[in-house]
Amino acid sequence: MIGIVGAGAFGTALGVALASESRDVVLWARDATQVADMASIRENKALPGVRLPPALHPAAALEDLSAAQVVLLTLPMQALHGFLDMYQSHFSHKILVACCKGIDLSALTGPSHVIARTCPSATPAVLTGPSFAADIARGLPTALTLACDDPQIGEMLQRALSTPALRLYRTTDVTGAELGGALKNVIAIACGVAIGAGLGESARAALMARGFAEMQRLALARGAQAETLMGLSGFGDLVLTCTSAQSRNFRHGLALGKGEAPPAATVEGVATAQAVARLAGQLGLEMPVTAQVAALVTGRQTVKNALESLLTRPLKEE
Numbered sequence: 001m002i003g004i005v006g007a008g009a010f011g012t013a014l015g016v017a018l019a020s021e022s023r024d025v026v027l028w029a030r031d032a033t034q035v036a037d038m039a040s041i042r043e044n045k046a047l048p049g050v051r052l053p054p055a056l057h058p059a060a061a062l063e064d065l066s067a068a069q070v071v072l073l074t075l076p077m078q079a080l081h082g083f084l085d086m087y088q089s090h091f092s093h094k095i096l097v098a099c100c101k102g103i104d105l106s107a108l109t110g111p112s113h114v115i116a117r118t119c120p121s122a123t124p125a126v127l128t129g130p131s132f133a134a135d136i137a138r139g140l141p142t143a144l145t146l147a148c149d150d151p152q153i154g155e156m157l158q159r160a161l162s163t164p165a166l167r168l169y170r171t172t173d174v175t176g177a178e179l180g181g182a183l184k185n186v187i188a189i190a191c192g193v194a195i196g197a198g199l200g201e202s203a204r205a206a207l208m209a210r211g212f213a214e215m216q217r218l219a220l221a222r223g224a225q226a227e228t229l230m231g232l233s234g235f236g237d238l239v240l241t242c243t244s245a246q247s248r249n250f251r252h253g254l255a256l257g258k259g260e261a262p263p264a265a266t267v268e269g270v271a272t273a274q275a276v277a278r279l280a281g282q283l284g285l286e287m288p289v290t291a292q293v294a295a296l297v298t299g300r301q302t303v304k305n306a307l308e309s310l311l312t313r314p315l316k317e318e
């Protein structure tokens with residue numbers, strides 16, 4: 001049996017994909033009414049139009065996860081620390097697969113370190129890569145990265161979480177995998193701003209390429225492998241998120257670029273841009289696109305001035 005914590009769009013989509021292959025899944029949500037609705041109408045409003053298969057069991061009690069050795073954590077990044085800190089006793093000695101994409105704003109670390117700190121007896125792993133919840137739930141082909149320090153546990157997870165449509169590639173580079181997924185959200189906001197402000201497709205491509213250089217700079221400084229960033233979790237997810245209006249990070253930037261109020265949603269790049277800007281300062285790394293996104297999302301910078309400061313930087317080697 002596989003446990004999933006957080007019945008938003010992504011947790012539900014992964015639950016549907018696994019349960020459609022007759023794997024028993026317990027999907028935990030904090031809202032008892034939402035759980036009762038899912039159990040009765042076999043649909044989750046967070047992922048409308050998708051039927052919940054019989055093998056997916058909605059649950060409101062964390063005790064219902066006790067039989068699951070593997071638990072996927074599909075909460076927003078900034079909620080992870082508080083949640084695990086409060087409920088750590090339910091997760092002792094389990095394999096906890098972080099599916100959230102971001103950097104914790106107070107600890108300035110990714111989800112695997114948050115797990116290690118709050119649940120020291122648990123084994124952390126990371127599932128990340130280019131995938132929209134709606135695509136996974138519809139059974140469309142998707143390829144993701146599964147990262148775990150322990151290669152044997154990584155192999156077990158790869159088998160347990162792959163389906164014919166959901167293809168998992170394995171790595172032991174947990175840092176690279178989680179940073180790829182976190183950092184691309186920041187660049188997706190920048191790309192949304194560029195398109196929203198009418199700067200055109202060439203500007204978007206420039207931001208993606210220079211943003212990718214920043215992603216690699218930070219990831220390598222944190223000990224990640226360059227190949228990981230060039231794979232699904234870095235390059236792959238950067239392309240998807242920066243070019244699709246399905247992305248909430250992209251749409252957030254799009255609204256800022258148009259001078260509109262961004263729609264309410266889980267937009268991981270907002271907090272992560274601020275965390276990464278701080279981290280870059282601590283590590284003495286130049287991350288100009290990230291710095292401008294951090295200033296924009298906190299209202300410290302205007303789109304016009306952000307653009308001007310990027311365009312007036314000294315000319316240099318690529």
Ligand SMILES: NC(=O)C1=CN([C@@H]2O[C@H](COP(=O)(O)OP(=O)(O)OC[C@H]3O[C@@H](n4cnc5c(N)ncnc54)[C@H](O)[C@@H]3O)[C@@H](O)[C@H]2O)C=CC1
Nearest residue numbers: 006007008009010030074075077079100101131132133266
């Ligand atoms: N939606 C997508 O296409 C994808 C999302 N992800 C990642 O998955 C994570 C979750 O995203 P979504 O499911 O899309 O967000 P969402 O906004 O649809 O759902 C988040 C869920 O977490 C619950 N939640 C929030 N704080 C909580 C807390 N303190 N305790 C318990 N439950 C809490 C909310 O009630 C909600 O059900 C994010 O890090 C996102 O980057 C990754 C790949 C694809």
Ligand SMILES: O=C(CO)COP(=O)(O)O
Nearest residue numbers: 129130131132247248249
């Ligand atoms: O991570 C995602 C796609 O891989 C989902 O992107 P958003 O969180 O921007 O919607």
